[in-house]
Every structure is written in structure tokens, then in C-alpha cells.
Amino acid sequence: MEELAKKYGPIMYLRLGYLNHIVISNAEMAVQVLKTHDADFASRPLSIMGKYGGFEYSDVVFAPYGDNWRLLRKICEEVAHMVENIAKHNQEGKPMKMRRIFHELTNNNICRMLFGKYYCFLGKEFDDLVDCVIELGEIASKFNISDLIPILKPFDVQGIEKQLKHDMIGGGTDSSAITMEWALTELICHPKIMKRAQEELDTIVGKTRPLLMSNLPNLPYLHAIIKKNFRLHPPLPLGVPHLNAKDVQILNYKIPANTTVIVNIWAIGHDSKVWKKPLEFDPDRFSNSDTKVGGSCYNVLPFGSGRRQCPGLDLAQHMVQYGLATILHAFDWFPQPGIKLEDMNMMETLGALCPKAEPLVAIAKPRLSSQIYKQCA
Numbered sequence: 001m002e003e004l005a006k007k008y009g010p011i012m013y014l015r016l017g018y019l020n021h022i023v024i025s026n027a028e029m030a031v032q033v034l035k036t037h038d039a040d041f042a043s044r045p046l047s048i049m050g051k052y053g054g055f056e057y058s059d060v061v062f063a064p065y066g067d068n069w070r071l072l073r074k075i076c077e078e079v080a081h082m083v084e085n086i087a088k089h090n091q092e093g094k095p096m097k098m099r100r101i102f103h104e105l106t107n108n109n110i111c112r113m114l115f116g117k118y119y120c121f122l123g124k125e126f127d128d129l130v131d132c133v134i135e136l137g138e139i140a141s142k143f144n145i146s147d148l149i150p151i152l153k154p155f156d157v158q159g160i161e162k163q164l165k166h167d168m169i170g171g172g173t174d175s176s177a178i179t180m181e182w183a184l185t186e187l188i189c190h191p192k193i194m195k196r197a198q199e200e201l202d203t204i205v206g207k208t209r210p211l212l213m214s215n216l217p218n219l220p221y222l223h224a225i226i227k228k229n230f231r232l233h234p235p236l237p238l239g240v241p242h243l244n245a246k247d248v249q250i251l252n253y254k255i256p257a258n259t260t261v262i263v264n265i266w267a268i269g270h271d272s273k274v275w276k277k278p279l280e281f282d283p284d285r286f287s288n289s290d291t292k293v294g295g296s297c298y299n300v301l302p303f304g305s306g307r308r309q310c311p312g313l314d315l316a317q318h319m320v321q322y323g324l325a326t327i328l329h330a331f332d333w334f335p336q337p338g339i340k341l342e343d344m345n346m347m348e349t350l351g352a353l354c355p356k357a358e359p360l361v362a363i364a365k366p367r368l369s370s371q372i373y374k375q376c377a
């Protein structure tokens, strides 16, 4: 889609099935949709995902813009603010499948807030929950033909409807886990950057006690790394589609009512007119800048912006910052034996969510005294 935008421009019309779509691919156009005409574009298109995954459009992600959505949104924001403490981890010095560990971290925080329940990392119940979240992400990544050609709806040609009816649970947990897996991968590939982040941690936290949440504001280099990672690897590369309930004029373009509007977050974060070396992992350019990832800087929009912006933004940022800072402070990280840094697989999965195509397997070596790991347990 980024290639198409280079050819046809930052606002592109696509007719998919019977439905009108526009794709927004730069910051200037994103301001029009997410700020200037935010209220007009604040609805969501109908989709099979919203019907079954979104409980008949009654959950906050898929609810049409209106009173019900406002209520749900308030609850979400309250829940997100409740986050204070995040589970801490320590591991033995053998290769670990990091995706599952990050899922445990993010799922447990959200589950504890929503259901008052902690899922045991090694238990089957937790495994089932993680599998459901991953599966829902995979289903959301499929283009559902009957959303685009409604006449095909009764036939469920891809079997998506059947799958969704089967698994009606999910959550905003996958994106935080995806973020941490990408960030750790980038740091393993860039040992000098990892070392600098650890030096910052050693200066602020020291090596004789575990990291506290109150240390987080004093770690600017870590924040720069996370921002850089959000720009390079936005977990939802195309966000969640918007819809305008009435005709809207943006700059010279008239957007007819009921158009599905896709903001291409990935293309905006990789725009070579804004970012000099868009594919490079270089936190320094963020460390002295005021660039924020929370929706006020339209050149980097991992959480979207405006009325439908992600309400889990603060929670997700806290989880990612605390999770990443803790594992960097406590351990040195290496690729699994036999894999050279230059051979690390950096392919993205193509879909609504954008995890690493190949899950990260890494080796952790403790860098603090064994007493501290006992305190964390």
C-alpha cells in the first residue's frame, strides 16, 4: 500500500468490492482526518469482525460513534488509568520464546484489571487465552470478502464467520507484546544501543536493587528507543478503519458518506520526506526531540489520534516501558546460538497486526546479583 501511495499520492481512493475506501498515507492528510474533521470520521465500518469479534458492534473498538461508544470509552479509560504495577520476570540462562513471555506480561495486567484474575503463566488456561488472542489477531488480519461484497455474506466463503462465532474473546494485549518483541529484537541486533540503555539504567537504578516504576521518567534514552520502535514497527500498521457518516470535504477532495478510511500508520512512520533514513533504528534522533507517540505528532501515530485514538495508550506505554526497562536492567540479551546478528530475521507478518514473522528466541544472561532476582520472584 505504501508503494501505491508513492505512485498515487497521500490520499488514495480504492473501490474494494462494493465499498468506497480511502487510504491516508502522510501526516498532512492524517491531520485532516484525525484532527480537523475528527468527529466526522469517528465512526467504524460494518464488518464481520465487528459483528462477532465485537459482540454485534457493542464493544468499544467496533461501536459506531455515539452515546454507547462514549460510555464504553470512559470505562476503558478508567481501566487504563488503574495500572500501577506490572509483574516482573526473571528467567534462567537458556533460550526463551519471548513472544509468550511478553503475552503473559500484557495479558495478566489487562486480565487482572478487567476480571480481577491472574492467569498462571504455565497453566493451560493461560495458554488457551494467549492462543485465542493470537488467533483473533490472525482472523482480523484476513480481508473478509463478504464485508466488501455483502451478497456473499450468507456463504462465509473463507470460513471467517464460523471461526469468529467459535472464539468470541480477545483483547488489546497482543499489540503491547508485539511491541516488546520487536524492541528486544532491535536491541539484540544493535548491541551498542542496548549497552547505552543499560548504562542509563545503571546510573539511575544502580545494580543493587530492582528497577521501580518511579524510575521510568528518568530514563530518556529508553523512551527514545521505545518511540523509535513504535515508528519502525507499529503493531497495527493500518490502524483500525474509520468511517464518515456524512459527506466531508478534506482539502480538495470530497469524501462521500460511508467511506471506509484507512490511515496507513506504517507509511506515515516511514515517509522518507520526513524521516531521513526511515528504515534505520537510530534512537538518537528521538532522544533530544519533543516528538511524542501519543497522537499529537502526526508524523508518528502508532496509537492513532483524535476521538477514536487508542484508550489503552497510557497503559500500553507503561507496560512496554516497565517491561523493557526491567529485562534490560536485569539481563544481557543475545541471539540464540548459531544465529549471527546480521542473520536475524526482521521480516514482518503481513496483516492487521504486524508481529515478527519468526518469533524471537533469545538468551538472557543475568547482570545483577542473584539476591535481586530473589526479590523479584
Ligand code: HEM
Residues within 6 Å of the ligand: 060, 061, 062, 063, 073, 076, 080, 110, 172, 173, 175, 176, 179, 234, 235, 236, 239, 240, 241, 242, 301, 302, 303, 304, 305, 307, 308, 309, 310, 311, 312, 313, 315, 316, 317
Ligand atoms: C502497543 C500497544 C497498542 C497500540 C500500538 C495500539 C494501537 C491502537 C490503534 C492504532 C487503534 C486505532 C485508533 C484509531 O481508530 O484511529 C487502537 C484502538 C483501540 N485500542 Fe489500542 N493499542 C495498543 C494497546 C492497547 C491496550 C493495552 C488496550 C486496552 C487496555 C487497547 C484498547 C484499544 C481500544 C478499546 C481501541 C478502540 C478505541 C475506539 O474505537 O474508540 N489498546 N489501538
